[in-house]
Amino acid sequence: MKQDAQDALQQVKHLHAATTDQTIAGLFEQDPNRFENFSARCGEIHFDYSKNNLNVDQLNGLFALADAADLPGRRAALFSGEHINVTEDRAVQHTALRDLTSTTIMVDGENVQPEITAVRERMTAFSKGVRDGSIAGQGGPFTDIVNIGIGGSDLGPVMVAAALTPYQNGPNVHFVSNVDGADIADVLSSLNADTTLFIVASKTFTTQETMTNAQTAREWFVERCGETAVEAHFAALSTALDKTKAFGIRDDRAFGFWDWVGGRYSVWSAIGLSVMLAVGPEAFVEFLGGAHAVDQHFQTAKASENVPLLMALIGIYHRNICGYDTHAVLPYDQHLHRFAAYLQQLDMESNGKRITLDGDDVVGQTGPVVWGEPGTNGQHAFYQLIHQGTSIIPADFLVAANANDPIGDHHQKLVANAFAQTEALALGKSRRQVEQQLKKAGIATDKIEALVPHKAFPGNRPTSTFLYPKLTPHVLGQLIALYEHKVFVQGVIWNINSYDQWGVELGKELAGELLPMVKGVKGEVDAEGRNGSTSGLLAAFHAMRQG
């Protein structure tokens, strides 16, 4: 954090220290309009942050912190295509991919808008052809699509395809990511090669997991349909079009993107092709439009109404002032069952950093651990800890007012549960309330005394609620973009580079060194110089290995 920002943070810390007895319940008592005053609207999304333990002065202090970190200047740099990813010397322009206007978008002195449109038009024509059967495989129209990718080349499409299940009206989509052969074997086992289209998705086209799975898919396919059919059944999504060609993918089946699109920000690019095939180009465009609306909101809404800014500042408050280590994302929307996994890469790969943009050690904490599962399932698993454990876990609740597939009163029950949880977390249940309840139920006095501490809830546990009309492509685009900009703002305040990911490299490097030792013949493996545990594990592995 830069000095000015540190000073501004210090001010908020003082305000926090002066209100140690402040509670969420108390804040609601003080301000009958707290819900209205601590809510903001972004497009179709109502953001209720009233159940966080924050008062107006503290919030104003956080706005001052954003200014002290020069958020306006850094936001302008992001949108104007400056090379804000300094360690890779790249612009960060995923927002350009969802700008469907013909606005000029300059990156490195070039207007990239025509190129973006050209790729999207090719994706659209290809998707239409596959969906109407005019682009077909050896055995007729494609029935199944397999996206082979990992990280940003997988998590975005997987999450979005799952979220838009009710909008899927194209071929079935499958995803293979893990280098564990079980992943591809499970997917291939149900497929007919002659009606399957493989999409190899990799920004670099060098990632070990993806290239291994792509090779296996190719061999499986060739065994069944022959070498000559490969070009009709394989497509690629990459920035490395020379490499896709070398893999044997026809130019008209290769869809490019650019180094200014980070992997975890790439679902808006050609990486979204599997989604477009599944839901159709129109729905995909709506998805882009939702994100673009948030890009506009982020740039123009004033601080008190700026939802990504509020999300980021509340997160900073929890992380840097309250010292909370994790952040839960709890969608009460089954189709968002991969949303937390997606956000893990978006947030933790972006802001899991300990060095500032100036190359110094960060003072204080950066990104929290992000995790979550859909409600109501989480309620029957880990909510015990959220309600009564020793750690405080701020949480986001995502709730649709309407189900895509309404059945009976399922949706009302789902919503009641979501609202009940945030109320329980905020207000808790006092010992007195528990005592009265047990007395009313006729429980003996000595038993009541023993039970009260166990059955009381401390409350005062912060949550924010995102309420939206329905999980449509447009709303989904908005939700993702909100989190993207939240991550950006936090990165600005921490003065870190949210767009590189050097922390994934060491493991890759060592895996490369260890592979020959893992593959080696028992008794002949030379693990000299490796860490004692690693060489011990190698020996134990070879002893257990069969064949």
Ligand code: F6P
């Ligand atoms: O895990 C590191 C990473 O580089 C991610 O940032 C990226 O999304 C993923 O690997 C996949 O990379 P690629 O698309 O180049 O195969």
